[in-house]
Amino acid sequence: MPQYKAKVTVMFRKSILDPQGAAIERAVKSVEGDISFPDVSSVRVGKVVELIIDGLDAAVIEEKVKLLADRVLANTVMEQYVVEVEPFAGESCNGRE
């Protein structure tokens, strides 16, 4: 059976303060040397969940993963999510550089 990789990216809604992002922004702006980044204007942090799923129909999988994100993976009062589904060709779940 073909496999699909579903990637769910969960981030705070834009109206919600993101203290972790704000901390990274301050750190990135104040770091010295060749990685100083004064031109950063906004940093937000989120989480990403990658699921490898056996199935025949990408559209069906996407619908199910959206339900799952809505009810389990994200707190939709404070967070929003994006679901991406793509065919998975056997390499490990995060087998990338």
Added chain:
Amino acid sequence: MPQYKAKVTVMFRKSILDPQGAAIERAVKSVEGDISFPDVSSVRVGKVVELIIDGLDAAVIEEKVKLLADRVLANTVMEQYVVEVEPFAGESCNGRE
């Protein structure tokens, strides 16, 4: 000056155990009803950092963000990262559904 959105996705290397992913996998497999997902074979959890950066050259920004990811955002002993840079057209950092 144009703005770019740099997205850094940081995940554990595949050789590193991901207990949070394993916990989600078990939860997803055991949940009852229309979101039950017996066909999930692997779940990995990571973090994503989105930075909005003022700059003229996407290639230069990508190089700098890679340095930043390498030295600040990821622990490369245990984690690997992917950097994506795309033009940013004004909506908020995570202004998406």
